[in-house]
Amino acid sequence: MTTQRAGVEEELAWRSLSPRLYAVRGAEVAAGTALAAAVSGVAAGLVSGLGVALAAAAVALLAGLTVASFVRRRIRAWGYCERDDDLLVRRGVLVRRLSVVPYGRMQFIDVTAGPVERSFGLATVRMHTAAAASDARIPGLPNAEAARLRDRLATLGEARASGL
Amino acid sequence: MSTVPGSESSEGWHRLHSLSPFVRAGRGVIALVVVLVPSLFTAGKTGSSLGELGVIVVVLVVGIVSWLVTRWRVEGQELRVETGLLKRQSLRYPLAQLQAIDVVRPGLARLFGLAELRLRMGGSTGDQARLAYLPERDAEQLRARLLLLAQGAGDVLPPRSPEDVLVTIPTGRLIASILISRPGLTAESLAAAIIAIAVAAPDVAGAVIGSGVAPALAIFTIVWRRFNQEYRLTVAETRDGLSLRGGLIALTAETIRPGRVQAVRMSEPLLWRLFGWCRLEVAVAGRQRRKGEGAEAGRSLRTVLPVGSRTLALELLDRIVAGVPEELSTPPTRARLKSPLRYHFLAWGFSSDCAVATSGRVRRVTTWVPLAKVQSLRRVEGPVQRRLRLASIHLDTAGRHVRAAIRDRDRGEADSALASLIQLSRRARDAAG
Numbered sequence: 001m002t003t004q005r006a007g008v009e010e011e012l013a014w015r016s017l018s019p020r021l022y023a024v025r026g027a028e029v030a031a032g033t034a035l036a037a038a039v040s041g042v043a044a045g046l047v048s049g050l051g052v053a054l055a056a057a058a059v060a061l062l063a064g065l066t067v068a069s070f071v072r073r074r075i076r077a078w079g080y081c082e083r084d085d086d087l088l089v090r091r092g093v094l095v096r097r098l099s100v101v102p103y104g105r106m107q108f109i110d111v112t113a114g115p116v117e118r119s120f121g122l123a124t125v126r127m128h129t130a131a132a133a134s135d136a137r138i139p140g141l142p143n144a145e146a147a148r149l150r151d152r153l154a155t156l157g158e159a160r161a162s163g164l
Numbered sequence: 165m166s167t168v169p170g171s172e173s174s175e176g177w178h179r180l181h182s183l184s185p186f187v188r189a190g191r192g193v194i195a196l197v198v199v200l201v202p203s204l205f206t207a208g209k210t211g212s213s214l215g216e217l218g219v220i221v222v223v224l225v226v227g228i229v230s231w232l233v234t235r236w237r238v239e240g241q242e243l244r245v246e247t248g249l250l251k252r253q254s255l256r257y258p259l260a261q262l263q264a265i266d267v268v269r270p271g272l273a274r275l276f277g278l279a280e281l282r283l284r285m286g287g288s289t290g291d292q293a294r295l296a297y298l299p300e301r302d303a304e305q306l307r308a309r310l311l312l313l314a315q316g317a318g319d320v321l322p323p324r325s326p327e328d329v330l331v332t333i334p335t336g337r338l339i340a341s342i343l344i345s346r347p348g349l350t351a352e353s354l355a356a357a358i359i360a361i362a363v364a365a366p367d368v369a370g371a372v373i374g375s376g377v378a379p380a381l382a383i384f385t386i387v388w389r390r391f392n393q394e395y396r397l398t399v400a401e402t403r404d405g406l407s408l409r410g411g412l413i414a415l416t417a418e419t420i421r422p423g424r425v426q427a428v429r430m431s432e433p434l435l436w437r438l439f440g441w442c443r444l445e446v447a448v449a450g451r452q453r454r455k456g457e458g459a460e461a462g463r464s465l466r467t468v469l470p471v472g473s474r475t476l477a478l479e480l481l482d483r484i485v486a487g488v489p490e491e492l493s494t495p496p497t498r499a500r501l502k503s504p505l506r507y508h509f510l511a512w513g514f515s516s517d518c519a520v521a522t523s524g525r526v527r528r529v530t531t532w533v534p535l536a537k538v539q540s541l542r543r544v545e546g547p548v549q550r551r552l553r554l555a556s557i558h559l560d561t562a563g564r565h566v567r568a569a570i571r572d573r574d575r576g577e578a579d580s581a582l583a584s585l586i587q588l589s590r591r592a593r594d595a596a597g
Contacts, residue, residue: 098543131539132564
């Protein structure tokens with residue numbers, strides 16, 4: 001994977017997501033993998049012998065590991081950067097996306113945390129503009145950082161708000 | 165302060181016209197008939213007509229009550245509407261956020277000389293204020309007054325602003341263009357299929373047509389609605405902005421305020437290009453569609469030119485958007501590998517005020533976005549694009565109807581374009597205040 005990026009993204013202080021997000025997503029993938037391995041193993045065991053059951057479970061585990069590595073790369077690729085006038089959010093491994101959202105265009109900011117995220121003390125911050133296509137979402141921020149970002153964005157957004 | 169004449173009550177509060185509940189109920193009755201007629205055909209009983217009558221009476225009573233408790237007035241820079249019997253609502257519409265005002269005259273309201281005023285407000289929380297119904301003359305005057313107030317002028321009744329008619333759509337051309345448009349062609353082939361079935365196998369025709377009646381009706385409604393809305397559409401330039409008037413049964417009059425335009429889209433379908441025709445639509449920030457709402461509620465795209473030549477469209481465009489870029493540049497030839505069908509249409513250009521991008525596979529779509537209205541910018545690079553050293557830039561505009569994408573540019577060009585678009589749109593935004 002090449003990590004170098006050019007243009008607007010050059011020489012900026014990119015912040016990455018909390019390392020705890022690896023644990024959150026890892027737990028989610030592990031739970032899914034365990035379930036898939038158990039179901040496929042039992043099903044294969046009922047239809048034929050023990051050997052086939054173990055093979056099916058192993059395939060499920062292998063698939064889980066592959067997914068986990070993709071998830072890992074996805075988290076690593078995610079980053080955000082607060083510039084003077086706009087917020088940059090980059091994400092994506094296969095399809096790389098970079099969103100530029102001017103502070104003045106923000107309409108509201110969402111902070112959400114699902115049950116798993118919450119138990120790890122993480123939250124997702126999302127900026128909304130008047131455009132439906134705008135897409136600036138930052139998952140896996142520690143609660144304190146999420147609150148700081150929310151307050152800062154809200155202050156900047158208010159200061160620079162421009163009419164439609 | 166001169167006021168708009170109307171049924172006046174205390175302290176400048178106005179009521180809606182006293183025939184409003186009947187006109188509204190009338191529309192309800194038509195809707196009921198549309199819903200109930202198919203069931204009458206299948207059931208063949210008339211016993212339920214008492215129930216229908218009951219429904220109509222209830223609709224009428226509810227309408228009269230809601231008319232009794234609804235009043236409105238203009239208060240400084242706001243339009244206030246109070247309504248609701250049990251849950252009293254006081255709605256304030258700040259005119260500074262006004263995007264456009266439509267005067268709508270549905271068929272039944274026209275019979276009584278009534279009109280509905282719809283105020284489109286901006287912002288994500290923006291709602292649509294509706295005053296249904298007012299006498300036609302009052303509606304026109306109120307519209308002019310509200311527009312003037314919205315521009316920050318005093319509370320004075322203006323003379324009817326002079327207008328400069330730019331174009332009226334010839335009916336023959338409108339019909340021809342609809343016949344060869346996508347919904348038109350679908351409707352025609354459907355009609356041809358129905359006739360063919362009826363001729364070839366008359367005994368099964370009833371069942372086939374019966375089962376396909378709902379989609380057929382939907383398509384014919386789309387075609388009809390388009391014709392009905394765009395019939396004799398007249399575009400005129402007024403002091404308030406570009407005014408659009410037209411319609412066959414339901415007359416509408418809308419004014420698009422300058423500086424409220426989020427994007428302009430010109431589309432040229434395949435068959436239309438044979439005649440050099442195109443269609444020009446303008447996206448105005450209106451209410452955003454939320455979950456569970458129909459497409460109509462979120463409509464913010466207005467047709468300025470239903471059908472016309474390219475030169476005419478560009479002439480209108482100049483009055484809507486400032487600084488239209490003259491020169492367009494095409495993507496590198498290797499983009500053909502990524503977008504074989506789109507390649508021959510892809511181009512983009514920009515000036516200090518406006519960016520333009522063209523795309524489309526069969527139908528060419530050109531989108532102009534005033535840089536002051538860009539909500540956010542996105543750079544997207546897919547796996548195929550990365551292999552070809554290409555990238556796309558999306559300009560996000562308010563709403564969800566128009567998307568402008570500068571597709572498949574050389575990566576270096578895309579990066580410098582993104583950087584300059586960020587700069588230019590910030591400058592344009594600051595200049596716009």
